[in-house]
Amino acid sequence: MEHSAQDPAPASADTPLIAVVGATATGKSDLAIALARQLDGEVINADALQLYRGMDIGTAKVTPEERAGVPHHLLDVLEVTEEASVSAYQRDAREAIAAIRSRGRTPILVGGSGLYVRAVLDDIEFPPTDAALRERLEQRIAQEGTEVLHRELAASDPEAAGIIGPRDARRIVRALEVGALTGRPFTAFLPRPLYADASTVQIGLRRDRALLHERIAARVDLMVEAGLLEEIRALREKGLDRGLTARRAIGYEQGLAVLDGTLECAQAIQDTVTGTRRLVRKQDTWFRRDARVHWLDADEHADGAPLLTRALAVLEAQDTAAGDARP
Incomplete structure (x- = not known):
């Protein structure tokens, strides 16, 4: 599976399932799109909140322009009044993976919702409910x-x-x-670290914690400038207050309080930054427990090699190791 960062590589019968994981604001979406363009791939969302239609600014959902022509799956599939289901997501994501492979393309899962990622990658069965x-x-x-x-x-x-x-x-x-x-x-x-698809490769992105905190604060400011409150106001008309999951999302919960007059905008911004930083710690803890993740430093000052080049090197090494293991 040798390839450079210039020429797209065609998918083959043993094309891996690539997962780009890690905490919020580490640059996962950008890398996933770059990999998709390089490997003739399609992207599958694994961010639980990006499943919701209209929750765009506050979830940092990639815009159609940012997708750069790369097909994306499982974005905007739920109304804000609906409850997300991990088991339904598992089914839909695996169907998307099979469909992508049937087209001879590379499936690339991307997101920071740990349980959703595990539901797709690992051999997990979800019991019924009553x-x-x-x-x-x-x-x-x-x-x-x-x-x-x-x-x-x-x-x-x-x-x-x-x-x-x-x-x-x-x-x-x-x-x-x-x-x-x-x-x-x-x-x-209970989840066990056993891949459902043996060709799976996880690439994790990490950033210096202090720099990531600065990045989060700047990102929240940009969200507000981009019209987050207006987005929340529009979603409220579509039933956001009735959405048990959607209304509690970081940024949206605070925005609803601002619209209700129970929270000052400046405090809502600070609470959103604090809540996002807390989420980052939880995401870090979740993904770092998984020894199968290949971690890459996403900071601009890293080792000088472009992130895409280093990610492709991980895939090349895994492909070589898999080839050596074949009888």
């Missing part, structure tokens, strides 16, 4: 307390009880729900 059963269990939690249901969980699924604290009501309820619906232990459905 709203009525969950409501009954939640009522019992409210009436009897978490310890009672935790003891029931310990009797039926001791391994799950061992990793779920006796006060973690949400996970106790979910574990009991899964056991009742499937007859299998909750732990059987």
